[in-house]
Amino acid sequence: MMILGVGLLALIAVSAFVIVRTDDVTNQLLALGFYGLLFALMFFLFQAPDVALSQITVGAIALPLMFMLAITRMKHHGELKAERKTEKRDE
Amino acid sequence: MSEKRRLLLFLVGAVGVAAVYCAGIRNMPPWGTYRGPYGDVIASLAVFQRHATDTVNAITYDYRGFDTLGEEFILFSAVTGVMLLLRPETKEKRRRATEGENPASFRDSAALSETVQVFTTGVFGFSVLFGIYIGTHGQLTPGGGFQGGVIIAAAPMLLYVAENFEAFHRILSHPLMELMEALGAAAYAVVGLIALAFGAPFLTNVLPLGKTGDVFSSGTIALISALVGVEVAAGFMLVTFEYLREILSRQKNEED
Numbered sequence: 160m161m162i163l164g165v166g167l168l169a170l171i172a173v174s175a176f177v178i179v180r181t182d183d184v185t186n187q188l189l190a191l192g193f194y195g196l197l198f199a200l201m202f203f204l205f206q207a208p209d210v211a212l213s214q215i216t217v218g219a220i221a222l223p224l225m226f227m228l229a230i231t232r233m234k235h236h237g238e239l240k241a242e243r244k245t246e247k248r249d250e
Numbered sequence: 251m252s253e254k255r256r257l258l259l260f261l262v263g264a265v266g267v268a269a270v271y272c273a274g275i276r277n278m279p280p281w282g283t284y285r286g287p288y289g290d291v292i293a294s295l296a297v298f299q300r301h302a303t304d305t306v307n308a309i310t311y312d313y314r315g316f317d318t319l320g321e322e323f324i325l326f327s328a329v330t331g332v333m334l335l336l337r338p339e340t341k342e343k344r345r346r347a348t349e350g351e352n353p354a355s356f357r358d359s360a361a362l363s364e365t366v367q368v369f370t371t372g373v374f375g376f377s378v379l380f381g382i383y384i385g386t387h388g389q390l391t392p393g394g395g396f397q398g399g400v401i402i403a404a405a406p407m408l409l410y411v412a413e414n415f416e417a418f419h420r421i422l423s424h425p426l427m428e429l430m431e432a433l434g435a436a437a438y439a440v441v442g443l444i445a446l447a448f449g450a451p452f453l454t455n456v457l458p459l460g461k462t463g464d465v466f467s468s469g470t471i472a473l474i475s476a477l478v479g480v481e482v483a484a485g486f487m488l489v490t491f492e493y494l495r496e497i498l499s500r501q502k503n504e505e506d
Contacts, residue, residue, distance in 0.1 A: 161281045208392035209306045212384065216400040221486065224407065228493035232336075235497065 164204055171197050184230055188223040195219035301459040302389040302468040310394070311474045315453040319438055322478060326435045329485040336492045338499075370412035377405045385479035389468040395475035399482030407490055415494050424491060427484045434481025441470055441477065 174194045181187040195218025202211035251259075279285060296308040310318045385398020410418040442453035450456055453470075460467030 164281070207306075209304070209394065209397070212393055212397040213400065216397065216404060220404060220407075221400065225489070225493075228490070228497065231497050232493065 164201075167197065167201050167204060171201060185227075188226055191226070192219045192223045195222060297462060300455060300468050300471060301462040302471050303462065304389055304391055304394075306392070307388045307394045307471055307475060308468070311388075311471045311478075312453075312455050312468075315442070315470075315474065318474075318478070319442065319453070322435055322438055322481060325482065325485055326431065329431065329488055332489050333492055336496045367412045370408040374405050374408050374412075377401055377408065381405070381479075381483070385476060386465060386472070388475040389471045390463065390465070395478030395480075396482050398475075399479040399484075400486055402479070402483040403486035403490070406487055410490075410494065415498050418491075418494065422487060422491060424488075427488050427491070431481055431484035431488060434477050434479075434484060437477045438474055438481070441474055 171194065174190065174197055178187055178190045178194055181190055195214060198218055199211045199214040202208075202214055284290075292309060292313065293305045296302055296305045296313075300308045300312055302308040302312075381398045381400075381402030381404075383398070384393035384401060385395050388394030388398070406418050406422055409421065445452060445454035445456045448454070448456045455469040455471065457469035457473065459469045462468075466472065
């Protein structure tokens with residue numbers, strides 16, 4: 160049990176490091192989802208199935224999804240702003 | 251500050267943190283020990299006092315129900331904040347006034363591959379059913395309203411992944427979800443107020459407790475759990491709805 164727990168904690172640490180070192184945002188969000196799943200496993204292992212259930216849905220699905228949606232929105236916002244700038248310069 | 255100096259500063263800090271950390275974990279109890287008395291006390295009392303076999307939900311929705319009320323309103327204000335930030339701007343408002351709020355006014359992406367469609371359509375019904383099960387059995391097994399609500403809210407997201415925003419929009423009504431979110435949050439507080447009418451403190455479990463192990467048992471625990479499920483499901487769906495609408499209408503605007 161202890162070996163399993165230590166291994167899982169080590170895996171979480173490694174995947175957290177991988178998230179930080181990933182350059183591409185989409186890959187980073189996928190890694191974040193995987194990290195959330197590992198967390199859910201950890202909660203289950205430490206006998207907190209209630210928290211594990213919410214962690215699966217919130218940490219592995221909802222959180223990366225919110226990030227993805229927010230980043231898409233920001234990208235559009237940035238593109239629009241850049242367009243307006245070039246329009247002004249042309250005038 | 252030069253690169254070398256910064257590294258030196260970091261090393262000094264890291265050594266300091268490592269020393270304090272090692273000193274801190276030196277006297278940690280062995281793996282898996284539990285020393286707090288409250289967990290054992292409540293685990294042995296909850297079944298008799300509240301007729302709830304899942305102690306965690308007995309704590310969140312009854313013994314510490316007031317804290318959960320606060321947490322629910324954190325989610326409520328977070329959803330309100332997102333809706334406020336993503337409210338339509340002037341240009342978008344004008345466009346919506348002329349074209350109406352029909353999904354045809356969005357530039358929608360085509361549906362994904364058939365494999366994704368078959369898989370997600372199969373999981374759709376399962377996720378709604380599983381969400382309802384988890385939400386209504388919180389007092390008996392691990393789960394509860396929050397978990398159930400989030401699982402239900404994942405169903406329309408699956409539909410969006412399988413089809414497109416039009417399909418998402420077709421099964422969800424924005425005003426209805428706003429109403430459900432507000433009602434879910436308000437009903438929690440109202441359940442707490444019912445206790446006052448019986449002369450008991452706020453959020454006391456005054457409903458009949460029923461038979462332990464039944465779905466309709468444990469009094470207000472099951473009721474509050476279901477209400478939280480309604481609020482959470484509506485809240486998460488609203489946030490997704492707002493983001494998708496905002497992104498897709500922006501894409502449309504750029505095309506015009």
